[in-house]
Amino acid sequence: MRRIIAALLLSTVMASAAVAADLPKLRVGYVPEPAHGLYFVAKEKGYFKEEGVDVELFQFASVSEGMAALKAEKLDVGTFGTTAPLLFISKGSDFTFFGGMMIGGQAIVARPDRLAELAGKDLKVFKGKKIGLVKLSTGDVIFKGALKKAGIDWKKDITFTEFGSAAAVSEAVKKGAVDAGLLWPPHFSLAEKNSGLKVAHYLEEFYPKYTCCRIVAPTARLNADREPYRRFLTALIRAYRFYKTNPEETVQIYTKSLKIDEDIVRNETYVNKVAESNPDPLRKGILDFWQHIRDAGYIPQDYPIDKYINTDIYKQALDAVIKKNPKDKVYQDMLAFYKKHN
Amino acid sequence: MNPEFAQIIVAAAVAAIMVLADAVPGLAAQTPLRLGYLDHPGSALCIVAAAHGHFGEEGLRVKLVRFTDSASGLAALETGAIDAGAFSVGTALTEIAHGKQLRIIAGGGTPTASDPLADLDETAQQKLDRAGIVVLVPANRPAAEKGVIIGLTAALIRAHRTLRQQPAPARRATLRKLSHGEAIPDLSFDPNPDYWRMLRIWQGLGLQYAAMPRDFLANHVYEEIYCDALDRQLLGPMDTVLHDLFSKAVCTPNCCPANSGRLFTLQGGSTQ
Numbered sequence: 001m002r003r004i005i006a007a008l009l010l011s012t013v014m015a016s017a018a019v020a021a022d023l024p025k026l027r028v029g030y031v032p033e034p035a036h037g038l039y040f041v042a043k044e045k046g047y048f049k050e051e052g053v054d055v056e057l058f059q060f061a062s063v064s065e066g067m068a069a070l071k072a073e074k075l076d077v078g079t080f081g082t083t084a085p086l087l088f089i090s091k092g093s094d095f096t097f098f099g100g101m102m103i104g105g106q107a108i109v110a111r112p113d114r115l116a117e118l119a120g121k122d123l124k125v126f127k128g129k130k131i132g133l134v135k136l137s138t139g140d141v142i143f144k145g146a147l148k149k150a151g152i153d154w155k156k157d158i159t160f161t162e163f164g165s166a167a168a169v170s171e172a173v174k175k176g177a178v179d180a181g182l183l184w185p186p187h188f189s190l191a192e193k194n195s196g197l198k199v200a201h202y203l204e205e206f207y208p209k210y211t212c213c214r215i216v217a218p219t220a221r222l223n224a225d226r227e228p229y230r231r232f233l234t235a236l237i238r239a240y241r242f243y244k245t246n247p248e249e250t251v252q253i254y255t256k257s258l259k260i261d262e263d264i265v266r267n268e269t270y271v272n273k274v275a276e277s278n279p280d281p282l283r284k285g286i287l288d289f290w291q292h293i294r295d296a297g298y299i300p301q302d303y304p305i306d307k308y309i310n311t312d313i314y315k316q317a318l319d320a321v322i323k324k325n326p327k328d329k330v331y332q333d334m335l336a337f338y339k340k341h342n
Numbered sequence: 343m344n345p346e347f348a349q350i351i352v353a354a355a356v357a358a359i360m361v362l363a364d365a366v367p368g369l370a371a372q373t374p375l376r377l378g379y380l381d382h383p384g385s386a387l388c389i390v391a392a393a394h395g396h397f398g399e400e401g402l403r404v405k406l407v408r409f410t411d412s413a414s415g416l417a418a419l420e421t422g423a424i425d426a427g428a429f430s431v432g433t434a435l436t437e438i439a440h441g442k443q444l445r446i447i448a449g450g451g452t453p454t455a456s457d458p459l460a461d462l463d464e465t466a467q468q469k470l471d472r473a474g475i476v477v478l479v480p481a482n483r484p485a486a487e488k489g490v491i492i493g494l495t496a497a498l499i500r501a502h503r504t505l506r507q508q509p510a511p512a513r514r515a516t517l518r519k520l521s522h523g524e525a526i527p528d529l530s531f532d533p534n535p536d537y538w539r540m541l542r543i544w545q546g547l548g549l550q551y552a553a554m555p556r557d558f559l560a561n562h563v564y565e566e567i568y569c570d571a572l573d574r575q576l577l578g579p580m581d582t583v584l585h586d587l588f589s590k591a592v593c594t595p596n597c598c599p600a601n602s603g604r605l606f607t608l609q610g611g612s613t614q
Contacts, residue, residue, distance in 0.1 A: 064566055064594040084594045091537060092557030135588070137595040162588055164576045165596060298592055300538050 023054035024228040028077040029066045032059055032258045034185045034265050035102035035275040036079060036213065038239040040257035041250060045242060047235035053228050055235075070095065070218065077217050077232065082289050083136045085216045090303040096222050098310045099215035099233050100282050105268075105275030106139035106203040106212070107188040109173055110180040111196075118180060118200040123150045130159040132169040132178035136298060138212050139182030139203065145292035146207040170195050184212075185275055189264040202274055209341065211285030212275065219308070226313055233317040236279040241330045243277055280334065281311045283342040311342045374405040375490065378415045378427035381408050383520040383529055384451030384475035385428045390516060391501035399500060400493035400574075413437075419444060419480060426479045426494060431543060432472030438562045439549035443481040445564040448495045448571075449536060450475030451529040468546045476535060481562065488567070495533070495571035502533045503583045534591060537563045569593035 030036050039057055042048050048055040060066035063080045070078040071093055078085070079101045089095055108131075110118055118125050123146060133140045140160075147154040154160070161178050163169045166187035173181040174195045182203075183191060191197040203210065222229055243250045247270045254269065255262040268274045283306075290305045318338060322331045375397075379385040388406060391397055397404040409415035412429035416437050419427045428450055438444055452474030455466065477498060479491055505513060517526045537560060544550060544559050555561075572591055575584050 062596050064569070064596070067594065068566070081595070087592065087594060088560075091560035092555065093560065094556070134595050136592070140595075164573060168576075301541070 023049070023052055024225070024231075025054045025056065026076045026228055026232055027056050027058060027074070028079070028232075029058045029060055029069055029075040030079040030101075031061075031063060031066060031081075032260070033102065033105075033213065034254060034258060034260055034268050035105055035277045037250065037254035037258060037265075037269075038101060038236050038243060038277045038279065039079075040253050041242050042235040042239040044253050044257075045239065047238045048232070051231040051235045051238075053231040053235065055232065070216070073218055073221070076221055077215060077229075079213050079215050082138060082211050082214050082286065083141065083293070085214060086286075086290055086293060086305065087136075087299070089305060089308050090299055090301070094219040094308075095216045096219040096308050096310050097214050097216050097281055097283075097286055098222060098229060098313050099236065099279050100211065100213070101215055101277065101279065102213040103209055103276045103278045103280075103282065103285075104202070104204045104212060105185050106137075106142055106210075107183055107199045107274065108139075108143075108180050108201045108203070109170070109183055109188050109191050109197045110200045111173060111176070112198050114179060115198055115200055121205060123147055123152055123206055126180075127152065127157045129179040130161055130177075132161050132163055132172045132181040134164070134166060134169060134182075135162045136293070137166075137182065137184065138210075139184055141289055141292045141296065142203050142207055142210045143182055144296050145210075145288065146203060148292070148295060149207070170197060173197055185268050186260050186264045188274075189261075189268060193261075193264070202272070204274075209282070209285065211282045211289050214281070214286060215279070222310065222313075230313050230317050230320075233279060233314050234321060237317055237321050237331070237334065240277065240279055240334065241328070244330050278337075279314065280338055281309065281314050281342060283309045283311050285341060311338075314338070315342075372403040374403045375426065375494065376405050376407055376424040377494070378407045378409050378418055378424040378429070380412050380415060380429050380475060381410050381520065381522075382430075382451075382475065383517040383526060384430075384453070384473070386505060386517055386520060386529075387448075387450050387498045387501040387531060387533060388428050388477075389520065390505050391497045393516075394501065394504050396497040396500040396504070397494075400497045402490065402493050402497060404494075404497075416442065416444070416478070419478060422480070426477060426491075428475050428477045430472070431474045431476045431540070432547065434476055434478055435540065435544055435547060435549055435559075438559075439544075439547075439551070439554075444478045445481045445562050446476045446478050446535045446540065447491055447564045447567045448477040448498045449532045449534050449539075450477060450498075451531045454528045454530045456528050468543070471539070471543050472547070476540075479564075491564075491567050492570045492574070495567050496574045498533045499571055499575060499584075499587065502531055502587070503581070505531060506583045507581075532590075533568070534587065535563050535565055535568050536590075537565055538592075565593070 030039060063084045066078055066080045067084050067088055069075050085095050144154055163172060166183050169181040169183055170191040172178045174197060180200060188199055251262060251266045254265045286309055287306060293299055294302060318334055322335060325331055377388055379388040392404060392406055407424050412433040415427045415429045416434060418424045420442055453470045455470060514526060540563050541559060569591060572587060
């Protein structure tokens with residue numbers, strides 16, 4: 001009897017392995033930021049396999065290394081911010097935005113003794129100030145976009161000082177070399193924890209639902225076979241639902257996978273809700289982001305970026321999930337969000 | 343160009359080597375990197391880097407090889423007779439469009455018009471742009487040599503700073519050596535390979551053929567090297583010259599918790 005059970009178990013294991021081996025594979029690159037955790041939820045909860053796609057995750061230490069791997073087609077999917085893919089596309093690389101990973105997430109930090117003068121909901125408080133940032137970071141692009149929307153001529157009224165890293169921005173704020181600094185997760189939390197700085201504002205206060213990290217793929221691969229990409233997004237949509245409905249387990253998965261302090265993950269994700277892990281492609285946000293880069297003078301020529309955004313695959317994935325779960329509120333909210341932002 | 347002919351030219355040029363190596367302990371045993379350059383004031387960054395020990399500061403031993411025309415220099419680069427070269431951008435881009443496996447890693451000196459209204463003349467401006475200097479390496483260099491190429495570019499950035507900070511008479515003297523008694527042209531130096539400037543020249547020369555992929559030129563302008571080389575300068579003191587270079591560079595921003603750079607500030611110094 002034991003032999004029969006063992007044989008059955010063995011055949012089951014072999015059958016599972018065979019199924020996994022037959023699944024279409026996607027090699028997915030990412031950088032370790034808290035809001036990139038949906039990949040790990042989907043992996044840990046088995047959504048990728050259930051949806052029929054074998055996803056292998058590759059962590060990169062830098063965006064430029066990740067983009068190089070994507071360009072060399074060593075990856076099928078990349079999650080390397082918004083700026084980097086836009087720069088590559090504007091120089092002729094054929095990548096397509098087809099999903100998202102993070103919305104929001106940028107903060108303005110200051111020394112505690114400077115908080116009062118930066119308080120309030122009016123961006124005019126930054127006139128005459130010196131702001132530290134990492135050039136072309138999401139905070140740089142979005143803050144300048146917010147200032148422009150508020151009618152502030154930042155080229156005239158604000159001094160921006162560029163630094164080589166988020167850590168250097170924190171240090172400059174701490175030393176008083178700049179009045180405030182723009183940082184992203186988890187750096188502003190680290191700045192609060194390690195350097196005694198305080199978050200003066202989240203950029204969401206001035207610029208709701210702006211794009212941060214987008215999901216891109218080499219266009220030729222995406223168009224050659226969209227089905228694995230649709231399955232991939234379906235799994236992420238289900239992971240998003242899990243993230244919205246199971247906070248504590250999500251915190252544990254994010255913490256374990258990204259090796260970032262648990263309190264930081266919890267605070268940024270669920271307490272302060274600084275950034276949202278959201279797979280929506282956010283087409284309008286990408287186009288706005290591109291325009292802000294152009295307005296800032298970083299890129300001298302325009303480019304038809306809209307041709308490099310595909311929202312259909314996400315919509316198909318979302319529609320299929322809703323068809324199976326027509327009354328699910330999270331999925332209905334995702335649909336409403338999609339309609340508004342794409 | 344016939345490769346054999348190119349080798350003969352290079353052999354002759356090698357005989358005219360000007361500066362051999364930086365006198366830095368520990369570099370003597372290193373095989374020198376052979377850096378060709380066009381005998382023109384626009385190549386001054388190479389000469390200044392050698393004369394002021396900037397190659398040695400980046401851990402490189404460099405042998406300079408003089409060329410009197412860009413075509414033969416580029417041919418030498420293709421055959422492997424030299425490892426890198428500073429040659430005319432117009433010639434270099436034309437050769438790249440014709441299939442030469444080269445990548446631009448840095449810029450150099452570009453002639454500028456002395457007449458302030460001259461930049462309104464687009465044709466004249468394009469002519470000047472094409473006469474500028476860029477530094478190239480063979481595209482097929484192994485990845486293991488990336489550090490060497492970054493070091494080379496970093497040395498040229500240092501040279502740019504040295505040249506900019508030189509008093510005007512010293513600067514003129516440097517350029518005069520490369521002018522061979524002729525009037526020193528007005529030149530603007532910039533070590534940034536600047537893809538967008540390359541694209542303007544590329545388009546002005548009509549080099550984007552229909553069958554070429556859209557990223558053909560981008561694949562031959564190695565801006566990542568320049569950005570990495572510029573990042574290295576964060577380890578040293580900051581000044582207005584470096585500040586200008588940082589402000590103009592369009593580099594992929596870094597993101598991650600592990601990333602920690604030094605403080606980039608005009609007040610100078612790092613706090614990390």
